[in-house]
Amino acid sequence: xxxxxxxxxxxxxxxxxxxxxxxxxxxxxxxxxxxxxxxxxxxxxxxxxxxxxxxxxxxxxxxxxxxxxxxxxxxxxxxxxxxxxxxxxxxxxxxxxxxxxxxxxxxxxxxxxx
Amino acid sequence: xxxxxxxxxxxxxxxxxxxxxxxxxxxxxxxxxxxxxxxxxxxxxxxxxxxxxxxxxxxxxxxxxxxxxxxxxxxxxxxxxxxxxxxxxxxxxxxxxxxxxxxxxxxxxxxx
Numbered sequence: 001x002x003x004x005x006x007x008x009x010x011x012x013x014x015x016x017x018x019x020x021x022x023x024x025x026x027x028x029x030x031x032x033x034x035x036x037x038x039x040x041x042x043x044x045x046x047x048x049x050x051x052x053x054x055x056x057x058x059x060x061x062x063x064x065x066x067x068x069x070x071x072x073x074x075x076x077x078x079x080x081x082x083x084x085x086x087x088x089x090x091x092x093x094x095x096x097x098x099x100x101x102x103x104x105x106x107x108x109x110x111x112x113x114x
Numbered sequence: 115x116x117x118x119x120x121x122x123x124x125x126x127x128x129x130x131x132x133x134x135x136x137x138x139x140x141x142x143x144x145x146x147x148x149x150x151x152x153x154x155x156x157x158x159x160x161x162x163x164x165x166x167x168x169x170x171x172x173x174x175x176x177x178x179x180x181x182x183x184x185x186x187x188x189x190x191x192x193x194x195x196x197x198x199x200x201x202x203x204x205x206x207x208x209x210x211x212x213x214x215x216x217x218x219x220x221x222x223x224x225x226x
């Protein structure tokens with residue numbers, strides 16, 4: 001069964017600085033990878049996804065993520081953050097088999113400071 | 115533009131009461147899910163369904179029940195509410211294994 005680790009529970013960063021949110025997973029089969037964002041008192045919105053092909057995927061709001069199979073990682077990056085990026089970010093993994101599990105990481109709270 | 119709709123948005127229950135959290139989707143997605151989200155704990159899967167008439171347990175099913183009589187609806191039932199079930203509940207749906215889940219806005223449930 002797969003598992004997802006987000007090592008940083010909280011990441012404070014100043015406005016216009018770059019940010020990287022780390023995600024590592026474990027699985028014995030091929031996986032699909034996702035990043036979601038959750039703004040306060042709202043549901044989860046999809047930021048980006050990796051299904052196959054290019055390992056660098058671009059999402060909404062200027063975010064991108066790179067899939068590294070050898071390091072089993074899917075880190076999320078943004079070159080310049082805005083105050084409005086303050087939110088909780090979740091990495092999620094779905095295995096490429098009949099299993100229906102869609103496992104989420106514990107989340108990283110990004111706080112963008114003025 | 116509805117997507118996944120959850121009702122109610124907020125609810126306060128007394129210990130021992132029962133209630134049903136409603137979830138409906140208009141995207142004709144086969145797969146539907148119920149999660150609970152506790153502070154600092156991410157999302158835990160309660161139950162899921164791969165199509166009408168088919169449901170299965172997730173990671174934390176105790177104290178909950180589900181049914182899936184139609185493609186659109188996937189209600190979650192709490193029979194005997196306990197304080198440990200105070201949480202935010204999210205319903206999600208997706209079209210296929212390779213696709214991401216689409217989430218509702220959640221139901222905030224407090225049990226006192």
